Amino acid sequence: MEDALQRLLDEAAIKKVQLRYCRGIDRMDWELVRSCYHPDAIDDHGEYVGGIDGFIEYCKAGCPNFVSTTHFTGNQLVEVDGDTAWAEHYARAYHRVAAQPGGPEKDLVVNTRYIDRYERRGGEWRITRRVVVVDTDRVDPVLERWVPEEQLRSRRDRSDPSYLPA
Numbered sequence: 001m002e003d004a005l006q007r008l009l010d011e012a013a014i015k016k017v018q019l020r021y022c023r024g025i026d027r028m029d030w031e032l033v034r035s036c037y038h039p040d041a042i043d044d045h046g047e048y049v050g051g052i053d054g055f056i057e058y059c060k061a062g063c064p065n066f067v068s069t070t071h072f073t074g075n076q077l078v079e080v081d082g083d084t085a086w087a088e089h090y091a092r093a094y095h096r097v098a099a100q101p102g103g104p105e106k107d108l109v110v111n112t113r114y115i116d117r118y119e120r121r122g123g124e125w126r127i128t129r130r131v132v133v134v135d136t137d138r139v140d141p142v143l144e145r146w147v148p149e150e151q152l153r154s155r156r157d158r159s160d161p162s163y164l165p166a
Contacts, residue, residue: 046134086117089113106139115133
């Protein structure tokens with residue numbers, strides 16, 4: 001029973017790393033993203049393959065090109081084996097692109113999977129190797145909106161309402 005409980009706690013901790021990663025990317029909170037990886041981790045996003053410092057620089061260069069990003073995590077399969085684990089996180093990511101002259105805003109929509117290796121070091125689970133697999137993608141023109149502008153309170157930094165005390 002104790003082993004089963006520890007496995008559930010480990011799985012929950014690993015799933016939370018993925019959720020923190022998504023929040024970090026969407027809020028462009030690079031220290032939060034960094035906290036999801038061990039310092040010697042490798043990230044393979046296809047276009048970028050390398051260490052965490054380079055990955056954060058890659059994100060700093062690319063993410064501001066979007067009006068917003070939203071990552072939804074769905075199915076999460078986690079297999080724990082002592083102080084190592086394998087996980088596959090399914091996700092759908094939306095990337096809003098500003099309108100270009102004569103055209104509408106666009107949503108770049110990606111169905112993706114994060115295939116990860118985790119290690120527990122010093123009692124903390126973090127990613128040691130991440131491979132991002134794109135299953136499908138599409139581009140949706142934003143032809144119409146229904147939320148009033150004053151309700152769009154999302155911010156891509158620590159001024160976002162999610163960082164304010166409850």
